[in-house]
Each structure stands twice: as structure tokens, then as C-alpha cells.
Amino acid sequence: MPGSAPPAGGSLIRLSDIHKIYDSGASSVHALRGVSLGIQAGESIAIMGPSGSGKSTLMHILGCLDVPSRGEYRLAETLVSRLTPRELARVRNQRIGFVFQTYNLLPRASIVRNVELPMMYGGVGRAERHERALLALERVGLRGRALSLPAQLSGGQRQRVAIARALVNLPSILLADEPTGNLDSRTGLEIMALFEELNAQGHTIIVVTHDPRVASHARRVIRIVDGLVEDGSSSDPGVEPTA
Amino acid sequence: MTLGESIADGLAEIRAHALRTLLQTLGVVLGVASLVAVLGLVDAGRREAMAFFSEVGGLTKILVVNRPPREATVTARQLASDGLTWQDAQAIRREIPLVARVDPMAGVPLKVRHGDYLREQTVTGATPDFQAVYKFFPARGRFLIDDDLAASARVCVLGESAAREYFGNEDPLGATLFLGDVGFRVVGVMKRKEFYFNEGSDNALEWMNRMTLVPLTALYTRFTGDTQKHLAYINVLVDRIENNGRATEAVKALLHRRHGGVDDFEVWNRQEMLTRADEQGAMYKALFLTTGLVSLLVGGIVIMNIMLASFQERVREVGLRKALGARASDIAIQCLVEALLVTGLGGTAGLALGVGFAKAITALLDRPAVITPFMALAGIGASVATGLVFGLYPAVRAARLAPVEALRYE
Numbered sequence: 001m002p003g004s005a006p007p008a009g010g011s012l013i014r015l016s017d018i019h020k021i022y023d024s025g026a027s028s029v030h031a032l033r034g035v036s037l038g039i040q041a042g043e044s045i046a047i048m049g050p051s052g053s054g055k056s057t058l059m060h061i062l063g064c065l066d067v068p069s070r071g072e073y074r075l076a077e078t079l080v081s082r083l084t085p086r087e088l089a090r091v092r093n094q095r096i097g098f099v100f101q102t103y104n105l106l107p108r109a110s111i112v113r114n115v116e117l118p119m120m121y122g123g124v125g126r127a128e129r130h131e132r133a134l135l136a137l138e139r140v141g142l143r144g145r146a147l148s149l150p151a152q153l154s155g156g157q158r159q160r161v162a163i164a165r166a167l168v169n170l171p172s173i174l175l176a177d178e179p180t181g182n183l184d185s186r187t188g189l190e191i192m193a194l195f196e197e198l199n200a201q202g203h204t205i206i207v208v209t210h211d212p213r214v215a216s217h218a219r220r221v222i223r224i225v226d227g228l229v230e231d232g233s234s235s236d237p238g239v240e241p242t243a
Numbered sequence: 244m245t246l247g248e249s250i251a252d253g254l255a256e257i258r259a260h261a262l263r264t265l266l267q268t269l270g271v272v273l274g275v276a277s278l279v280a281v282l283g284l285v286d287a288g289r290r291e292a293m294a295f296f297s298e299v300g301g302l303t304k305i306l307v308v309n310r311p312p313r314e315a316t317v318t319a320r321q322l323a324s325d326g327l328t329w330q331d332a333q334a335i336r337r338e339i340p341l342v343a344r345v346d347p348m349a350g351v352p353l354k355v356r357h358g359d360y361l362r363e364q365t366v367t368g369a370t371p372d373f374q375a376v377y378k379f380f381p382a383r384g385r386f387l388i389d390d391d392l393a394a395s396a397r398v399c400v401l402g403e404s405a406a407r408e409y410f411g412n413e414d415p416l417g418a419t420l421f422l423g424d425v426g427f428r429v430v431g432v433m434k435r436k437e438f439y440f441n442e443g444s445d446n447a448l449e450w451m452n453r454m455t456l457v458p459l460t461a462l463y464t465r466f467t468g469d470t471q472k473h474l475a476y477i478n479v480l481v482d483r484i485e486n487n488g489r490a491t492e493a494v495k496a497l498l499h500r501r502h503g504g505v506d507d508f509e510v511w512n513r514q515e516m517l518t519r520a521d522e523q524g525a526m527y528k529a530l531f532l533t534t535g536l537v538s539l540l541v542g543g544i545v546i547m548n549i550m551l552a553s554f555q556e557r558v559r560e561v562g563l564r565k566a567l568g569a570r571a572s573d574i575a576i577q578c579l580v581e582a583l584l585v586t587g588l589g590g591t592a593g594l595a596l597g598v599g600f601a602k603a604i605t606a607l608l609d610r611p612a613v614i615t616p617f618m619a620l621a622g623i624g625a626s627v628a629t630g631l632v633f634g635l636y637p638a639v640r641a642a643r644l645a646p647v648e649a650l651r652y653e
Contacts (some may be wrong), residue, residue, distance in 0.1 A: 065566060065646045086570050092646075093568020100650070104563040108259050120248055121568035165567070 011038035011074075012172060012204055013062065018071035020057050020227075031057040032068070033227035039206070041172070044199040046218035047208045054227040056177070059208045063096050063175045064088045076172055093122050097166025099176035103158040105150040105165075112137065112146040115165045122169055136164040140194065156187035163194060173204045180214055192217040246580070253581040257588070260553075267549045268589030270542020271629055274535045275593025275622040280600035281531035282618045285524045287611040291440060292520060296513060298438050298448060300376050303343070303484050305491055306511040307335075307477040307498070326507055329459070329472035331498060335479060338497060341490040346372040346478040349459060351466055356421040357409050364405075366422055366455045368462030376478050377436075379451060384416050384431030387458050395460040400431040404452035420455075425465050427457060441609050487514045539625055543633035546585060550578070550637040561641050562649025575642035582634025583627055590626025594619055 020032040031054045039045060049055040060066040061073060064080055067088070073081040080091055092098075097118075105114045115133035124132070137143045140160040142153075150158055159179060166174055176195070180188030196217055199205045207218060215221050223230040257264045296302055309326045332347035348369050355364045373379065374386045381400070391398050399420055406415045406429075419426045436448040446452075463469050481490040491512045498508050561574055601612035 060647050063566070065650065089565065089568050089570040092566060098566050100563075104559065104566075104650075106560065106563075108255050117564070118567045120245075121564070121570075121573060169568075 012041040012043075012076055013037075013039040014072075014074040015061075016072045016074075018058075018061060018068045018073060020054070020061065020066070021069045031227055032061070034071070035224075035227070035229055036071075037222060037229055039173075039204065041204050042199070042202055043204055044196070044217075044219045045206045046215035046221045047206060047224060048210060048212070048215050048221055049224035049230075050210065053224045055208055055210075055224045057227075058224060059175060059177055059206075062173070062206060063098060064091045089121075093118055094169060095172040097163075097169065097171040097174045099159070099162050099166050099174065099179045101178040101181040103150070103155075103162045103182075105158055105161060107150055110147050110149060111142065111153070111161050114150065114161060115168055118165060118169045132168055133164075136168040137161070139167065140164045154187075155183050156190055159183065159187075159191050160194065163191075163198075167198070167203075173206055174198065176205070176207045178209055178211075178214075179207060180209075180211070185213075188214070246576070249577045249580040250584065252577060253584045256581055257584060263549060263553070264585055264588070267546050268542070268585050268592070270538055270545050271586050271589030271626045272542075272593040272596060274538030274542050274629075275590045275626050276596035276600055277531055277538060278535035278625060279594055279597025279614060279618050279622045280604070280612070281528060281535065282621065283597070283601040283612040283614045284604060284610055285528050286615070286618070287613040288524060289521065290613065291611055292517060295438055295440070295447065296517070298378060298436065300478060300480065300513070302514050302517060303481040303487060304376065304513045305479040305481060305487070305494060306513070307331075307479060307494060308509050308511070309475070310507055310509045325471050325473065325502075327474040327477060327498075329463075329474060331501055332474065332477050334497060334501060335477065335494060339490060339493045341481055341483075341486045341493065342479055343482040344372045344375060344478075344480040346370055346376045346480075347459060347474045348373070348476055348478070349462055349472075349474045351462060353423045353466065354421075355409060355455065357418070358413075360409050364453075364455055366399075366457055366462065366466075368459035369456050370459055372478075373456070376480060377451065379436060380434050381431040382434040384429070386431055386433075387456060391458040392460050394458075395464045396458055397425060397427045397461060397465070398430045398458070399427040400433060400454075400456045401429060402433050402452040402454040402456075403435040404449065405455050406432045408453075422455070422457065423466055441611065444609075484514065487512055491515075535625075539629050542586075542589070543629040546582060546630065547633040547637060550582060550634065551640075554637055554641060557641075558644065558649050561644050562646050562651075565644070565646035566650060571642040574644075575638045578638035578641050579631070579634050582630040582638070584630075586626045586630030586634075587623070590623040593626060594622045597622060 015035055015037050018032050018035040019030070022029040022031060035058060047055050047058060057066070061068050064075070068081055071081065072079060075091065075095060078091070080088065083091065106117070109117075112130065112133045115136055116129045119129040119132060134143055134146060137146055140163055142157060142160055142164065145153060145157065150161070153161065163174075174195075179195075180191050183191060192214060195205050195207065205218075207214060209215055296304075307327060327347075329347060332345050335342060336345040346369070348367060350365045350367045352363055353366045355362055355366070369387060370392060371387050371389055380386070382403070384400070386400055387398070390396070399422065401409065401415060409415065409420060410418065415429045415432055418429050420429055421427070433451075433454075436451045438447045440447060463472050479490070479494060481487050491510055495510050498510075499506060502508070564574060598614050601614060604610055605612045
């Protein structure tokens, strides 16, 4: 079971000299220019940077949605930068929980079915799937809305459903991309409080944001500027987080 | 994701876009309907022809009939020829080994009298082979036998309607029936023959029920005094259906020779007739099948088009599913299942519509139609194949989407 316990003798995540180059015909964009960093299990991290800085690209690579052009990425001792698309799908399914700015719930599926979706791709049986989805919904306080449709929920509630969905396969990391971007500030605070609570329970959380108020909830901030990690002191691989 | 879950998702998608699905699948519906209706009609026509033929001699029957000269002036040679004769029939039996049975017939109008009944009827002279050729068997008594023929016996056999007409409630068996002025003993009453091309139509075989049959030899000696022994026609049964063509040619050649080079006869090969009918049917079939297939093709293109169009709005969903761990194959299968569900539903609707078409045509034009399980399977199969072929490209495209691209799509 991919739990949130740190693998013995190393970081949960270790990036070494990651480059990402997008080729678009004549011009090529060097989105990441050699990012190296380590993340321990149980950390709470904010990745910040202006738009165009490469923070989204970094998030995609961390989330195994994309592969680096150069460099190595180890996730829980697996060299994921060498995996096939099919193996990457498995890693995304088992080790990574995504939370998106726009929630990305399936509009025609009930709340509980939305939460079941990662387990469907993970091959979990029907009964267990349902039970685990309901437990995950309970953790975000929405068990009572299990049979509602996404459209019947408020934005904050929808994001909590997305968080339940991200948690349901017990991933190694929870990866949130501007999770409060579509929410009013009070609801945004609620969501951040939920992340803090989950982090306190041992979940490793990485939030990508451009909002300093969101970033202030994280215990460590990684700034990306022009495809490089800006703050050298806190981004060296293996360095313990500064509380 | 299991197949069942893919199907459930596909059904939800279809339910959410009921109108779109309906439009999407219309081509398939009409295509399958046209396929099923045409197959049903053509097949029923053929079955009916076969059923009728098997009642009156089967497909191995060759019919030889007289053909009066068509020319205004008749040549001496034509006058010299006698037309079909008993000797011709015997020559066919003797000289053509492919022939299994020869059944010559002649008819003469005679006054038929019994008690108060008196009326002119056609009396048919036949041989014992008649009953085998026409599957015409006695209900009571017996049919004509070789001894009757040899002795020109004064015995007769009656069709069911004729027996009732002549004798009413009386028992005809053993009774005497006067044909002309000659008394004939009734030795058999035949089973009723019936064949209806359509519900409510006349019995196509009633002419057999109305028959008064005597030994062919008795017809000549007792009535016509015809020493040439002319015939109305000769039924020839060929031993095997593959030999029909050869036997037909052999009969023609033999009669041509026997008639001094005058073709005052015609030889009809029933298999040829059926083949001609089949060719005609095949033409209709080809026409409508082409229509159906074109319709399926257009239907398939429409399905692909709509899948590709709706694809744009589902790029994010594909991206999300991939982010959550869906493999390319999961996405491809989901798309294909959806296409197959749409065409499967279309095929089923088309099948129902096709049965409706066939029934309507039956009702309107008095043409029979049968829908066999094979046709149903062919219809559904064609529609599902359409879904498979035209769903493949959208499915592969969706499966190949890079998850990042898909999620980034606005």
C-alpha cells in the first residue's frame, strides 16, 4: 500500500537537474532549466512563481502527467522519469492525488461515483470502492451529499469532493494546482484549513499557487523563476524543511 | 475499469445526449431497417416459390409442351410433324438416362354423368407416375396403376372437389361414373391439395382437386380414337438437380430429331425459371442492400463526425481520467464502447423498423415477408461493425491525448 510514510533512507521526492524543453517548430521553449529539489514525506510545500515561470510544468512533472526532457525524478525510490506511459498511469493512480483549480468533477456522475473513479482505474472491487469513497467523503464532511450531482454543490463543496477523490487511493503526495483559485476568500481559507488538517494527519501536500496568502499556509515555499528554483537555501535536495 | 463500468458510463453519456444520440444513429437505424426489410421480402418470395414448386414437381421438373406454329404460313414439314406424342414420352424414358420419371398427360372435354349430375368436364389421361410428380396421393382407394394402363381399364380417380361435385354426399368409391357414354369405376379419391400464396387468396392448386383422371391409354382407345396418341404435355423429372441443364438439352435434341427438325415444342426447365427469378431478386436485393450499406456508411460517418465534435468538449474529461490513472487503453475502450452502444441501439431500432417495413409491405402489396434470426443477426452485426469501424478513429485519437494537453484545454 503506497502510504505516506517516508521511504527508508531518502526523500519521498528527489528531482535532479530537471529540464523541460517544449519544441514548437523553429522556436523551442526552455520551461525548466535544471531544477533540483528534495521533498520529505509529510512536508507541506507551496510552489510559487509568476505565470510563465515554469511552475505549472514542474507540477506536471511532479504529478507524472509529463516527463522531463532531461534529468532524473525519483518518487519513493522509483525512477519515474524512465517509466512508460502505461506505468506512469499506474503511478498517477496509486501515488498521486490531484486537486485542480476547476475541480474537474464528472458532471453527470454522482458525488460518490466521482470519488470512486480513481479506484475504478485501480481495479478495486465495487463494494470496497463504494465503502472507501464514502469514508473519504466523510473525511471532507460530505458523506451526506454522496448521491448529489456536482452541479448541486457549492464551489467549496465541489473542491472538497475533489480532495476526497484525491485521497481515496491513499497517495504518496497530494498535488493541488491553484486549489482556491475559483473560490471566494472565506471558502478558500476553509479549503486551506482542510489541507493543513490533512498534512497534520501525515499527508504530503504540494500546492502550486501564485497567491502568497495561500502559500503562507505551507511550511515551506519553493519559488520558481525563469525555470529555476530561486531560493537556493531551501531547495537543495535532502534539506530539512524550515518550520 | 471493467467493461460493465464502461457500458454504464456509455449509457449515462447517451442518456445525457438523447437527441444527439438519436440524430447520430438515424443513418444506422435506416440502414439496418432497409437491410432487414429487403432480406425479409426477397427471402420470403423465394421460400414461397420453392414451397409451391415442391408441391408441383420440385426443381428437377422439366416441362415439355406443344408449341403451335407461329408463322402465318405453315410449311409441309410442320404439317408432317405430329406434336408431342406418347411415343415421344417413351423415347425420352428410354433414351435419356438422366431422366427419373416421365409423366405424359392429355386431356379431352367429355360429358360427365352420374345420377342427376350431367356436365361437360375436362377428363385427364395420366400415368401412374403422375402421383409421384405432383405428390398427389389417394385419400381413399388407390391411384392409377400400370395394370390399368396396360388394359386401358375403365377406372377413374377423382380429385376431392370433383368427387364432391359429382357425388354429393354419396360414397364415390366403387360407384360408376359415366364419361361420355362409357361407364368408369371410381377406384380412388385423392387427398386435397392446397397452396395459398397469400392469406385470403385462392387455392393455387384447386385445379388438381377438380381433376377426373383416367388411364392415358383408356383416353385414346375409349374416346379420341387417336392412333397417334397426342399429348398435351410431358412432365420429366431429372434424377439429380445438377443434371437439369444437360437433361433439358438432351430432351430438346431428342424431340428435334423425332419431329423431323421441327421445333413444335417447348421445354421449360424449372430451375432455370427459379434462377431467372433469383437473378431478378438479386437485382432488387443488390439495389436495396447497396442503399442500406450506403445508409450505414453515411450513418457511420455521422457517428464519427459527432464523436469527433463532442470530442472537443470531452478533452478535459479525458485529461482528468488520465490524471486519475486511466491508461490509453481504458480511454480507447470507453470511446469504442460508447460508439458500439450507439450503433447497437441504432441497429436494434433499425431491426424493429425493418420488421415494421416488411409487415407494412406485406399488408399493402400482398407480398409475404419473413424475418429470420439470421437476418436479425446480420442487421445488428452490420450496425455494430459500423460502430467499430467508425468509432475506432475517435477512440484512438482520444487515447493518444497527452494528459497535460488534455487538462490544459479550455
